[in-house]
Amino acid sequence: MSQPVIGIDLGTTNSCVAVLEDGAPVVIPNRGGYRTTPSMVALADNGRRLVGHIAKRQAITNAENTVYAAKRLIGRKFDSPVVRSVIETAPYRVVEGPGGDVRIDLRGTAHSIPEISAFILAEMKVVAEEHLGCPVTKAVVTVPAYFNDGQRQATKDAGRIAGLDVIRIINEPTAAALAYGFGRDLERRVAVFDLGGGTFDISVLAIGGSVYEVIATSGDSYLGGEDFDRRVIDWLVAGFQEEHGIDLRADKMALQRLKDVAERARCELSGVKETEINLPFLTSGPDREALHLQRTLTRSVLEAMTADLIERTITICERTLAEAEIGREEIHDVVLVGGMTRMPKIQERVAAYFELEPCKGVHPEEVVAMGAAVQGAALAGEERHVLLLDVTPHSLGVMIMGGLCHRIVDQNTTLPTSRSHVFTTIKDNQKTVKVLVLQGESDRGDENELLGEFSLGGIRQAPKGEVEIEVTFSLSADGILSVTARDLETGREQSLTVSATSGLSEDEILRMIAAHQDGGLAGQEEADYARRQAVRRMLTEVGALFTKVDEAIGDSNHAREAMDRARDGCERGRTALEGGDAKALGEASDALERTLGMFRGVLARTGTV
Ligand code: AMP
Numbered sequence: 077m078s079q080p081v082i083g084i085d086l087g088t089t090n091s092c093v094a095v096l097e098d099g100a101p102v103v104i105p106n107r108g109g110y111r112t113t114p115s116m117v118a119l120a121d122n123g124r125r126l127v128g129h130i131a132k133r134q135a136i137t138n139a140e141n142t143v144y145a146a147k148r149l150i151g152r153k154f155d156s157p158v159v160r161s162v163i164e165t166a167p168y169r170v171v172e173g174p175g176g177d178v179r180i181d182l183r184g185t186a187h188s189i190p191e192i193s194a195f196i197l198a199e200m201k202v203v204a205e206e207h208l209g210c211p212v213t214k215a216v217v218t219v220p221a222y223f224n225d226g227q228r229q230a231t232k233d234a235g236r237i238a239g240l241d242v243i244r245i246i247n248e249p250t251a252a253a254l255a256y257g258f259g260r261d262l263e264r265r266v267a268v269f270d271l272g273g274g275t276f277d278i279s280v281l282a283i284g285g286s287v288y289e290v291i292a293t294s295g296d297s298y299l300g301g302e303d304f305d306r307r308v309i310d311w312l313v314a315g316f317q318e319e320h321g322i323d324l325r326a327d328k329m330a331l332q333r334l335k336d337v338a339e340r341a342r343c344e345l346s347g348v349k350e351t352e353i354n355l356p357f358l359t360s361g362p363d364r365e366a367l368h369l370q371r372t373l374t375r376s377v378l379e380a381m382t383a384d385l386i387e388r389t390i391t392i393c394e395r396t397l398a399e400a401e402i403g404r405e406e407i408h409d410v411v412l413v414g415g416m417t418r419m420p421k422i423q424e425r426v427a428a429y430f431e432l433e434p435c436k437g438v439h440p441e442e443v444v445a446m447g448a449a450v451q452g453a454a455l456a457g458e459e460r461h462v463l464l465l466d467v468t469p470h471s472l473g474v475m476i477m478g479g480l481c482h483r484i485v486d487q488n489t490t491l492p493t494s495r496s497h498v499f500t501t502i503k504d505n506q507k508t509v510k511v512l513v514l515q516g517e518s519d520r521g522d523e524n525e526l527l528g529e530f531s532l533g534g535i536r537q538a539p540k541g542e543v544e545i546e547v548t549f550s551l552s553a554d555g556i557l558s559v560t561a562r563d564l565e566t567g568r569e570q571s572l573t574v575s576a577t578s579g580l581s582e583d584e585i586l587r588m589i590a591a592h593q594d595g596g597l598a599g600q601e602e603a604d605y606a607r608r609q610a611v612r613r614m615l616t617e618v619g620a621l622f623t624k625v626d627e628a629i630g631d632s633n634h635a636r637e638a639m640d641r642a643r644d645g646c647e648r649g650r651t652a653l654e655g656g657d658a659k660a661l662g663e664a665s666d667a668l669e670r671t672l673g674m675f676r677g678v679l680a681r682t683g684t685v
Contacts, residue, residue, distance in 0.1 A: 081214040081243060081456045082204045083448025085251070086193060086231065088147040089273030089301065089415065091115050092445035093200040095208065096453035101255060101446035103439075104207045106199075107604065108658040112441050113203070117195045118142040119182040120610075127199040130606055133665045136332050136673040139167035141182050145274055145302070146192045149178050150234075151227030158297075167332065190230045191588055194237035201240055215240045216452040218444050221247040221277055221293040222469045224515055225527055225557045232554070237588045243455055245554040247466055249279035250288060251447030252413045254462065255438060257283045258450050264408040265291075269426055269434070271389060272414035274300040278393050280402055289465040292400030292488060296392055299385065301339070301416045307381045308338035312353065312369065320367055322359060329677050330358050334369075336670075341373050346418045350374040356638040357629060357674055360681040368634045379421045386422055390429050400488075410434040415441050464553070466491045472549055472557065475512035475521040477502050484549045487517060491555055496548040498564070505537040509545050511561050513572065532561040532570040607661040608653060614668035615649045618642060621675045628682040642671040 083101070085092045090112040094103045103111045108129055116131035119141045126134065135142040145162070152159050154172040163170045171186060173179035179186035197217070204212045217240075219231050228245050235242035246254075249268035256266065262283045270277040277295035281288055312334055313324050324330045337353055344351045355369040379386075397404060410430050416422060417440045427433055438446070454462045467490055473483040476499070485495050501509065508531045516524030535543050544564040551557050560571040622642065629635040645667035652664040 078456055078458075079210065079214060080204075080208060080212065081216060081449075081452030082201070082212055083251070083445050083450070083452045084197060084200050084215050084217045085248070085442075085445035085448060086147065086197060086200075086217055086219070086234075087112075087115055087272060087441075087444075088145050088275065089115060090441060091196055091200055092442055093204050094442070094445040094449035095204060096449050096458060099259075101258065101449040101453075103442045103445060104204055106203045107206070108662045110659075111439075113196075113199060114144070115147065115196050116142060116144045117146070117192050123183075124606060125195065126606060127195050129662050130610065130665075133662065133669050134610065136329075136336060136669055137676065139328070139332050141168065143168050143180055143182070143192055146180070146189055146196075148274055148297075149180075150189045150193060151224065151230040152178055152189075154178050167328065188584070188588075190234040190585075191237055193231065193234035194588070197234055197240055198238035201238060213239065213241055214243050214452070214456070216244045216246060216448040216455065217242050218246055218248045218251045218448050220275055220295070220297070221249055221279055221290075221466075222275075222295050222297060223247075223555070224470060224525065225555065228555050232556075233585055236585060239589070244451060245556075246448060246451055246464060247279075247290070247293070247555075248413065248444045249277055249293065250281065250290060250464055250466055251444045251451065252411050252438075253279075253281045253283060253288055254447035254450045254464070255443045256409070256411045256435065256447075257288065258446075261285055265402075265406055266409045266411055267393075267407045267430065268411045268413055269389070269393070269417065270295075270413035271416035271422065272300050273416070274298075274302055276300060276389050276392065277413075278389075278396050280397070280400060280407065286461060287463045287465065289490070290467045290488075291402065292396050293467060293469055294392060294396040294399070296388065299388060300414075301342075303385055304342060304382050304416070304419075305335060305338045307385070308342055308373070308378065309334050311373075311377075311381055312338065312371065315371060316358075316367075316369055320361060322361070322367065324359065327359055329673070329680070330355075333358065333673055333677070342378060343415075343418075345373065345375045345378050346420060348375075355674075356634045357678045357681070359677075364682060366629055366632075366634075366678065366681070370634075375420070382421075386425050389422070390425060393429060404430060407432065411438070411443065412440045413443055466553070466555065468493070468551055468555060470515045471517055472527075472551075473514050473524075474499075474547055474559075475514055479521045481514050481516070481519055481521045481524050484547065485551065489551075491551050492553045494548060494550040496546050498544050498546045500541045500545070501535065501538070501543045502540055504540050506540065506543070507535055507537065508533040509535065509561065511547060511559065511570075511572075513557070513559050527557070528559075528572050530559075530561070530570055530572045532563065532568065534566070534568055535563055536565060604658060604661075607658060607665060611649045611653055611661055611665050611668065614665065614672055615646060615653075618646055618668060618671055618675065621679065625675045625678050628678055638674060641667075642675070645671045 083094045092112045113128040114132040118126040118131035169181040268279045276299040279293040280291045358369045412434045467488045471487045472485040473481045476482045512529045513527045514524040548560045562569040648664040652660040
């Protein structure tokens, strides 16, 4: 059998890997038994690189060196609004790299975003190799439909750095539809409603046998689970302020603990009607007395505080269907994608809007990777061919006289495509033409995104308007753009693959590939070792601080409960070290991490350390 092609959903919050086995797509669990892996990368104080659950588990105590949601930064420039908002909210250091690029500083070393994503892709590669028992070098990787050219190219670069040949980039909603339609020979119109940790997407596809055609796609790249978490955090912070007159926002450590607990409570409320939120020793009062946070959050209160966010997703659905002139009654099925769609109110609202029960049976966090695996197998020739007719999510054009944008490829044009337009010179005796490649829907050039620029020289000197230059935009099936300008008289041409926007030069990529091959990434053996070491280290630290904390926090009910939990965490840690599996080690590590977060907070506040 030829080498398998894996499908990877490189998510903002979690990533997932799947492969086609015995003719069906299956998700490959990681060593800890989890079917998805947090898209987190950290650098521990001993210089060890941690990826996935291990990175997440130490996020509270090593917040500055733990990167999450790097996907929000991929292919972006340092001065963009998204990057600014990440700088304001993320505990890790985002710095400016060469050429206005974005870098993340981990313990004094600047890492590019494709490199951070490569750590996650390499982890998924190892998970697949362990499962399949053979090397894996080829992958289909998914990206959001609204990703622009630079973001797609940067994702491909990330694959190369991780030692993966990304044979195709496909859009997440298309992948979801592929998994949904797999083996069923459908003739249907399907809406894919995707609400993840950071973004919302809605796409409508027409499935006809093995042809998947995207009819419309739209979304909001600033709407996701994190916004829901923020509402819960705001509610907790406001309640605490009312009760104690203290603003927790000023306290970074407290905020990190709030973020953790807010997300957990929110997820729990998808299964139960109410949940207890408990953060003992969160901060101290004016007389240095310990203050705890304890509140009950009900599902209905959560729903009320996030109702407008849910409504926003519905408004976007309405707009997308209206723009594509599709009636709601023309949609046959709704497929839910993204962890957030586990929230019952979202399912209810989507069902009410489409007047359809959303399809059950595929896990919203797994369906995208499964679709990527289906496409991977089709490209490897193992499966019957599927034809994906994806669309470009943005219009593309060039800057013309007066700072205007001349559109060459319209939004929602089916890929691959090639479109040309003939321009003439605008000045007498013009020797060169400059082509500024733009992306966006505005007629004004400066309101669109500049993807790249190049010049075509050696033009025959002639009165303005006489020399004809043909500009051709070609979009590959991956959605990657190349632009060519050709002097129709001389045949002289100049072209640009808009890859420079990935922010990395070919030399840099080659250096990173070499560095990864030398250093290697943590394989499962090493990951297991790292887990044990982390549990050992935390046990030692908790043990060393135990008496000090016990004395510092006094003898209230909260104190006794917190110390009991700490003892329980230590017990679990010791049991897991004596032969527990990766999952037990992981859970013990979670418990110890929370205890340590609380311990450090107490000691810092009581001035003990
Ligand atoms: P994704 O980007 O698809 O991995 O989705 C991640 C988002 O889904 C995060 O914001 C999670 O908090 C959220 N999520 C995961 N599981 C649940 C759940 N059971 N209920 C509500 N939200 C969830």
